[in-house]
Amino acid sequence: MPHQVRITGRAHADVAETLARKTQDSPQAAARWHAALLDKVQTLEDHPERCPEAAEATTLGIDLRELLFGKRRSVYRILFTIEGDTVNVLHIRHAARDWLNPEDL
Secondary structure, three states, rough: OOOOEOOOOHHHHHHHHHHHHHHHHHHHHHHHHHHHHHHHHHHHOOEEEEEEEOOOOHHHOOOOOOEEEOOOOEEEEEEEEEOOOOOOOEEEEEEOOOOOOOHHH
């Protein structure tokens, strides 16, 4: 049974910030990145439990999982939880950034 994917306001803000930066360099590349990101997020509808636990999950005390998107130096972490049949995308952040803190949730 497919899960419902819910993108939180914080995750939307993460994407908007990244998209604004990418658009300054190349609007066409930014649009392609955004479309590919949304496609990747939608893959969480099917078997989101396939994704590994995020490194900071134990520290935060929640079942936080991650799905990686991108290649080489442009890898982003799609951080989410699974609650019943709903996947809650909490953050979408560059892999080079620090781990999430409790204040980030």
